[in-house]
Amino acid sequence: MERMFGRPIVTQEQMRSRIRELGRQISTDYAGKDLVLVGVLKGAYAFFADLARAIRIPVRVDFIIVTSYGTRAKTSGKVKLVTELTEKIKGKDALLVEDIVDSGLTVQYLIKTLAKRKPNSIKICTLLSKPERRVVNVQVDYVGFRVQNEYIVGYGLDYQQKYRNLPYLAVLDQLNEHET
Ligand code: IMP
Ligand code: MG
Numbered sequence: 001m002e003r004m005f006g007r008p009i010v011t012q013e014q015m016r017s018r019i020r021e022l023g024r025q026i027s028t029d030y031a032g033k034d035l036v037l038v039g040v041l042k043g044a045y046a047f048f049a050d051l052a053r054a055i056r057i058p059v060r061v062d063f064i065i066v067t068s069y070g071t072r073a074k075t076s077g078k079v080k081l082v083t084e085l086t087e088k089i090k091g092k093d094a095l096l097v098e099d100i101v102d103s104g105l106t107v108q109y110l111i112k113t114l115a116k117r118k119p120n121s122i123k124i125c126t127l128l129s130k131p132e133r134r135v136v137n138v139q140v141d142y143v144g145f146r147v148q149n150e151y152i153v154g155y156g157l158d159y160q161q162k163y164r165n166l167p168y169l170a171v172l173d174q175l176n177e178h179e180t
Contacts, residue, residue: 007170007171007173008154008168008169008170009147009150009152009169009170009171010145010155010168010169011168012167012168015050015144015155015168015169016050018144018145019047019050019051019054019144020054022051022054022125022142022144023051023053023054023055023056024054024056025142026051026055026095026125026142027055027056027057030057030059030093030095031057033092033093033120034060034091034092034093034120035055035057035059035060035092035093035095036059036060036061036062036087036089036092036093036094036095036119037051037052037055037059037060037061037062037095037097038062038063038064038085038089038094038095038096038097038114039061039062039063039064039097040063040064040065040066040096040097040098040099040106040110041063041064041065041066042065042156042158042164043098043099043100043156043157043158043164044097044098044099044127044156045156045164046155046156046164047097047099047127047144047155047156048061048063048097051097051125060087060092061087062085062086062087062089063083064081064082064083064084064085064110065081065082065083066079066080066081066082066106066109066110067079067080067082068080068105068106079105079106079109079110081110081113085114085117088117089114089117089118089119090117090118090119091118091119091120092119092120093119093120093121093123094114094119094121094122094123095122095123095124095125095142096110096111096114096122096123096124096125097125097126098124098125098126098127099126099127099128099156099157100126100127100128100129100130100152100157101124101126101128101129101130101134101138101140101143102130102133102134103133103134103135103136104134104135104136104137104138105135105136107124107126107138107140108136108138111124111138123141123142124138124139124140124141124142125141125142125143126140126142126143126144127144127145127155127156128143128144128145128146128147128152128157128169129143129145129146129147130146130147130148130149131146132148132149133149145169150171150172151171151172152169152170152171152172153166153169153170153172154166154167154168154169154170155167155168155169157169159172
């Protein structure tokens with residue numbers, strides 16, 4: 001599998017070190033607060049597990065599953081919450097943990113939806129951000145890596161539900177697409 005992905009863009013070592021930094025920063029920023037990490041499945045599962053363990057303050061964890069309609073080239077912006085939170089976030093500080101912010105529509109929808117549950121604050125932490133592709137202006141508070149307008153797989157991110165288990169991030173180039 002690794003041989004198919006000749007162009008890793010972020011190595012495991014770079015990822016480990018960046019996630020350590022994010023964990024330190026989040027631990028400082030949320031010291032003394034009641035932090036709930038909300039993982040957005042499926043894409044964020046790998047990042048979530050590593051990030052949570054890099055945070056040095058006690059946190060609660062929760063997950064939501066979202067589906068978005070439309071293809072990757074044309075994000076429809078219609079996002080559906082498939083599962084609900086199990087933790088109450090009212091009065092707590094929620095940090096949404098995402099794999100990637102692309103158009104920004106998913107995150108915009110999630111913030112709007114979670115705000116109804118009256119948390120004390122909602123912020124966003126994403127492993128990757130593609131600022132070039134943004135169609136709505138959302139504030140992304142913590143970003144692992146900024147990437148170009150390329151399709152990325154691995155470490156939780158999929159192409160047609162595959163490659164989430166790749167242990168690093170790689171650009172899905174045309175050659176690879178033919179093999180799927
Ligand atoms: P949005 O366009 O910001 O709403 O992003 C929607 C979702 O599309 C993300 O949460 C990812 O699941 C997916 N996505 C966007 N860009 C990529 C990519 O390069 N690789 C894999 N998934 C992506
Ligand atoms: Mg996602």
